[in-house]
Amino acid sequence: MFKKAQFSILHGFWLLIFAYSCLLMAEITFRYRGFSLDANFLMIKQTEIEELWWYRYVFYVHVCTAIFALPAGFTQFNTYLLNKYPRVHRSIGYLYVFAILVFAAPSGLLIGSAANGGLTSIIAFELLGLGWFYFTWRAVRLASQRKFDKHRDFMIRSFALTCSALTLRFWKLALVYLFQPNPMDLYQIIAWLGWIPNLLLAEFIIYQKNHKL
Template sequence: MAEITWRYHSFALDANFLMIKQTEIEELWWYKYAFYTHVCTAILALPAGFTQFNLGLLKKRPRLHRTIGYMYVVSILGFAAPSGALIGSVANGGVFAIISFELLALGWFYFTWQAVRLAVQRKINLHRDFMLRSFALTCSALTLRFWKVILVYLFHPNPMDLYQIIAWLGWVPNLLLVEFIIYRKNHNLQNHYGLPDL
């Protein structure tokens, strides 16, 4: 992701992916600003998120955990998710891909906001669950590109068909996996404390 992001370091309007978004750049005054806001802030969320589930950091350096958490939250709620919703509204692949990217942006914002709200209320277990959901969507930046490489290598699909597929594969499997992890964790806690299985 660092290598991909570096391709945009000059803020050129024809860099990498923007080569195929020239119509949007010419017709929508806001597109270039939303795109570069998304690129510059989403890349902060990935490394920040990777540190947040480190129990050693949480127990030994709680202040650092909170500081990095604030960076993660501000980058998503203030910049990356709203700009993602904007550029997603004109995504390649037509309405099927647009719906996916809009749901991704909305879910990313909602899960992150809920995680903050629950942390303020000191509901730590629920806070952790929503942070897991948020980070599953943060990682769509990685998994989307992973699926793109796999599908192109195996099937050589039409580019527009590819966008429609990876738009959903980038985040839906991530979220399903995290929901399974949360379910197993909560189920194990119920068994451990002899609580009824809901």
């Protein structure tokens, strides 16, 4: 009973952290509501906006669709929803994979090719985009083959990369607060820190799940 209460408290704590993080992401996304070319992050991307005709459009496609993946992906791990309302689970899952495979991941790959921090950052963001697309696509394929255990494994990997939108910003805040690094050095670091620890944690969770005694 005590362990169950501890688990519930811990589960509730992480749920609150995730909900708060999603609210912060929604607030950041809301800043782009006017589709301005100098809003927030775009203030330091004026060179790309002037030299790459597609950048502004692709950026807003990414911003406006990636935000749906966070709450949609989170609900996919709710066993109550899965068991009690499987149609709702599937419908939200379709929204998640559609947003990623059609819009968020492809647009992320494009804007990643013009990432701050040079080649080091570009490679990191391109690998992130490719991994995000592949893991999500594999999860869909496995679900269609009714291999639901493996489907869940790839959904965990996919959602770990979805959460890079959150962890990248937390790493940025922490590193700026602690070390005040050069902006370009910072981008090169968080481009990797934003998703590699997430993926390692996902692999640990998958390993624990698949090796329960």
